[in-house]
Amino acid sequence: MRSPREVERDMQPIRRVCVYCGSSAAVAPRFRQAVSELGRALAEAGIAVIYGGGRVGLMGLLADAALAVGGTVTGIIPAHLTAGEAAHQGLTELVVVDSLHARKREMAARADAFAVLPGGIGTLDETFEILSWKQLALHRKPILILDAAGYWAPLRALLDHVVTHGFARPQTLDLVRIVADVSALMTALAEVPASLTSPVTDRL
Numbered sequence: 001m002r003s004p005r006e007v008e009r010d011m012q013p014i015r016r017v018c019v020y021c022g023s024s025a026a027v028a029p030r031f032r033q034a035v036s037e038l039g040r041a042l043a044e045a046g047i048a049v050i051y052g053g054g055r056v057g058l059m060g061l062l063a064d065a066a067l068a069v070g071g072t073v074t075g076i077i078p079a080h081l082t083a084g085e086a087a088h089q090g091l092t093e094l095v096v097v098d099s100l101h102a103r104k105r106e107m108a109a110r111a112d113a114f115a116v117l118p119g120g121i122g123t124l125d126e127t128f129e130i131l132s133w134k135q136l137a138l139h140r141k142p143i144l145i146l147d148a149a150g151y152w153a154p155l156r157a158l159l160d161h162v163v164t165h166g167f168a169r170p171q172t173l174d175l176v177r178i179v180a181d182v183s184a185l186m187t188a189l190a191e192v193p194a195s196l197t198s199p200v201t202d203r204l
């Protein structure tokens, strides 16, 4: 039996979205546009952005786009990357942690949902970790993959491949939702059932 306080928390809509995206600046304009569009859309919807805290690549564009329209942006960065990824000094909040593991844990714990944008190895690592935690029922938070310009088609194929060969159950594919553009992502966030944003069962 849940307490009234827990029921009330259960009713809350998505307020904070953790965005995973690339730190490389050497990527095509179509990917840069998608991340800027998302930053702006989240801020305009009153949804706070949680991300890795860097100023470089898509990460920096995301933060700048949200901040430009008055959004709230929290960056979480390990101390050893503050120079390499150039910690963004204009954020609403910059949290410096002591390791990549602490960063991932902190980002996940603070978020109501996750958005995966085009990125590299770090983005893949973050995506698979949050997906595997969901598969193990450690959380129920929505994971939305923004397939900007078809970038994530190979990821979709890989997940199908894993299921086809019996290494994951078909239901695993239901743990993520792949959306084609920012507008579809924002619609998906608005449609998330309140029960799925509940922190009650989360063990992140």
Ligand code: AMP
Residues within 6 Å of the ligand: 021, 022, 023, 024, 052, 054, 081, 085, 100, 101, 103, 104, 119, 120, 121, 122, 123, 124, 125, 126
């Ligand atoms: P990338 O997609 O490789 O450009 O990396 C995106 C972000 O993921 C960057 O902030 C990286 O610092 C971060 N990252 C890279 N490897 C890891 C890891 N093993 N765990 C957590 N974050 C990582």
